[in-house]
Amino acid sequence: MKLLTGNDLATGDVTWWTGSGWSRHVEDAADVGADGEAIARAEEGARRVNVPYVIDAAATPDGPRPAHIKDRIRALGPTVRPDLTLKPADPQAGSWVI
Amino acid sequence: MYRYDHYDQSIVDARVDEFRDQVTRRLSGQLTEDQFKPIRLMNGLYLQLHAYMLRVAIPYGTLDSRQMRMLGSIARDHDRGYGHFTTRQNLQFNWIKLEETPDILAKLATVEMHAIQTSGNCIRNISSDQFAGAAADEVADPRPWAELIRQWSTFHPEFSYLPRKFKIAVIAADEDRAAMRLHDIGIQLVERDGLLGARIYVGGGMGRTPMIAPLIRDFVAADDLMSYLEAALRVYNRYGRRDNIYKARIKILVHEIGADAYRAQVEEEFAAVKQLGLDPPAAELARITAMFAAPPFDPAAPAEIDRTDPDFALWLDQNVRAHKAPGYSIVTISLKPVGGIPGDATADQIDLVADLAERHSFDELRVTHAQNLVLPHVRTSDLHAIWQQLADAGLAEPNLDLATDIIACPGLDYCSLANARSIPLAQKLSERLAPVQHNLGELKMKISGCINACGHHHAGHIGILGVDKKGTENYQLSFGGSGAEDVSLAKITGPGFDEDGVVDAVERATDTYRTLREPGERFLDTYRRVGMQPFKEAIYG
Ligand code: SF4
Secondary structure, three states: OEEEEEOOOOOEEEEEEEEEEEOOOOHOOOOOOOOHHHHHHHHHHHOOOEEEEEEEEEEEEEEEEEEHHHHHHHHHOOOOOHHOOOOOOOOOOOHOOO | OOOOHHHHHHHHHHHHHHHHHHHHHHHHHHOOOHHHOOOOOOOOOOOOOOOEEEEEEOOOHHEEEHHHHHHHHHHHHHHOEEEEEEEOOOOOEEEEHHHHHHHHHHHHOOOOOOOOOOOOOOOOOEEOOOOOOOOOOOOOOOOOHHHHHHHHOOHHHHHHOOOOOOOOEEEEOOOOOOOOOOEEEEEEEEEOOEEEEEEEEEEEOOOOOOOOOOOEEEEEEEEHHHHHHHHHHHHHHHHOOOOOOOHOOHHHHHHHHHHHHHHHHHHHHHHHHHHOOOOOEEEEEEEEOOOOOOOOOOOOOOOOOOOOOOHHHHHHHHHHOOOHHHOOEEEOOOOOOOOOOOOOEEEHHHHHHHHHHHOOOOOOOOOOOOOOEEEEEEEHHHHHHHHHHHHHOOOOOOOEEEOOOEEOOHHOOOOOOOOOOOOHHHHHHHHHHHEEEEEEEOOEEEEEEEEEOOHHHHHOOOOEEEEEEEEEEEEEEEEEOEEOOOOOOEHHHOOOOOOHHHHHOOOOOOOOHHHHHOOOOHHHHHHHHHOOHHHHHHHHH
16 A cells, blocks of 8 residues: 655644555555555645655554555654553554564 | 854844745745755755754864753753764754744844855855863864854855865864864965964765865965965865865865865965955954853862762762863863753753853863863862762763763654664664773764765775665674874675674674783784784684
8 A cells, every 4th residue: 555644844743644644653544556656746835735755665563564664663753662652552553563 | 152243143033034934935835945945955954853952053073051951941841851972073854843943043042153155065054173262172162163164164154165075174173083184175374483374185075985085285374364265265276176076175175186186176276365455354253262262161160079979989989070270170061861862951961061160160161173161171089979960860971982972863764865863773782882891992883874974984994885685674883093193094895794692793793892902002913913804804704
C-alpha cells in the first residue's frame, strides 16, 4: 500500500493522510494508491501539511507498517526515548520499528 | 566573557523581528516552503524526523549562567524538557514548533544568544578549546581571537554564500582539544620571538571525504590574522566548486590544486587584502580582549584536597584537570552516564550546571566538542561539594576520555539525513564496556549515523559509521583515528556488522588490545604499533 505523510506546518508534528484529513497516528493512515502526489499538492497548497511525500507500507493486522525504518521511527518517535513516543505506555512499542 | 555592544544587540534583535515577519508570512501562505526553507535554515531551524529542530549557537563553546538558564527555560517551555549538546559545541532543541520559534529567538536575544549561521553555506559557529583561559599550556587565551572571527564572519557579505559550509577552530596550545586540524581552517596561536601569531591549517574536515588540514602558513602575525583569513576565504570563494556538493568543501580545493598552489594564491591575495585595513584597530582588539581578562583568582586558595572518599577520588582523577592558577581546577561534567544518551541534558540538569557555574566558576561554563560541559575555574577546595551535587543529578560519571565517554550524533532517532541509529549503539557499547573502562585507559569512541560524520567517527580511536544496507541498519567499524595533536584518520576494519555484531566486535578488539598493550599504551598506541592485523583476526576470526 501507499501512504502519504508529512509534517504539520505550524507544529512540525509528523502526520498521516487518513483519506479525509491528517492524523498523528499511522494506524489511521489510508492507502492513497496512485493519488498520493495529487493529494499532497492540494494539501500542501492549503497549508494543511508541510513537505508531504508518498511512502510504501505493508498492511498488517495492527495497521499500516511503513516499509522503511526511517518512516517507522517517524511514526513512533525516537526509539531511545520511549516516554516521548506516541505509545509511552507500551514497552514493546520500540520493537515495531526494527 | 564577551558582552554584546549596541551593534551586536541591534543586529540580533533586527534578525528576530525579520524572522518573525517571515514566519508569519510562511504560516499565512505568502511564502512557500521552497522560499522559506533557506530562510529558516539561516536561522538555525531545520525540519527533522519528528519536528523542527533549532540549533542555538554557543560561540566557541563559552556561556554564562544566565545564558545556560535560558537554555533550560526554553527546554522546559518550548521543548520536551531537554536539549542536546553537539560536537560543534552548540545546543539543539529537538521538538520546536515553527509558530513558537520567533518567541524563542527573542528570548535568546535577551541573553545575547541566537541561531544565526548555525546552518547554510556560510562561516559557522567558531569552535575553540574548552579549557581556554584556564589551561596552563596556552600561549594566549584563544577566545578574543575566536570572538573577533565571530564578528568578522557574522553576516560577512562576501562569505554568506560560500560554495559550502565553513568551520573554523582556534586553539592556543600544543595539545589540541578542539580537533583543530579537522576543520576547514584550523588556527593555532603561537608565539615567535615574543610576537603572537598563528599557524594556519587549511582544508581539513570529516564527512564523505575526510582530510587532515595541511599547514598552509607557519606564522602569520596576530595583527594580520583577519587579513589572512579574508584572503584564505576569498581564494576558496573564487575557486571552490559550486557544481558538485560533494566536491564543494575547501578541503577538496586544497587537495586538488595542492597545498603549494593554494598557498601561493592566498599569499597573492593576502598582499592585496593587507592594504585594505581589515585588521581591527588596537583599541577594538583591546576592548574585546579586556572582556576575557582572567577572573580575580584568590592567590591564597588552598590546593589540598581530601581524597578519602574513593568515588570522589576516582572522579577527581578522571574528570578534573590542573588549572593555571594554583588552588583552582578545571572540572569536566560528563554528559555520558553509562547507558545514557550522549550529550543530552535535562532542563533541571542545565539549571544545576548554571547554578554551579555562577557559584563556583566565576559564572563561566563551556561546552566541549565531545559533548560534555566544563566548569573552567573552580576552587579546588569546592570540588567535593560540587561533585556531590553533580552526583545527585546524575552528572558525576567519572569517565572523561574513557570508553563510555562516547561521542554520538543524533542518528536515525532524530536526524532526517541518517542511515542508522547512533544512540542505541552508544548505549549498548557504554553498558558493555563500563565494567572494564578504567582498565582500558583513554579510548575515544565516536559514532555517526551517516557519512556526514557529525559524530566524528573518522577521528575515533574506535569509529563507527551507520550505513543503510538494503533497508537495515549496518555499522562500519574503523580504528586508529584521532582528533587530537596526534591527528589521524581511522581505517575501516572490514565488512560491517549489525548492531549487536558491532558491540561484540568492539569488545573483541578491546580484549585484544588488553593482551597486546605495553605499559603506558592507549588503545590507539597499541593499534599504531601492531597494526590492523591482530585486531582483524580477533574480530573476523
Ligand atoms: S552524522 Fe548524519 S545522521 Fe548523524 S547528525 Fe550528522 S547528518 Fe544526522
